Amino acid sequence: MAITMTCHSLTWTDRDGIPQASVVSYDRPSADHRKTRLEGEGCTNAQIVETKPGELPKA
Template identity: 60%
Template structure:
């Protein structure tokens, strides 16, 4: 299974954020949709290497 992290810029203060958990692809896409709804910007799904 491949793992992914989600990175984004928080809308309320412009702070760059990164998920502390890893997601599978469908879950990462769902999280991205949630962040878009919250107004986050620069949302990226990044593939993780094993052990990261």
């Protein structure tokens, strides 16, 4: 049985209105946790983006 690894990154807009993107990959539960923290810090438009290993999301 093959195991498929899925990587997730985040994009968001910070409190100053500047688009941001994470430079690390997360598993899904960690990405959900980070999204919650970003929203709690006042960031908007936080989205979890599925990425390939070594790939960065576009801000």
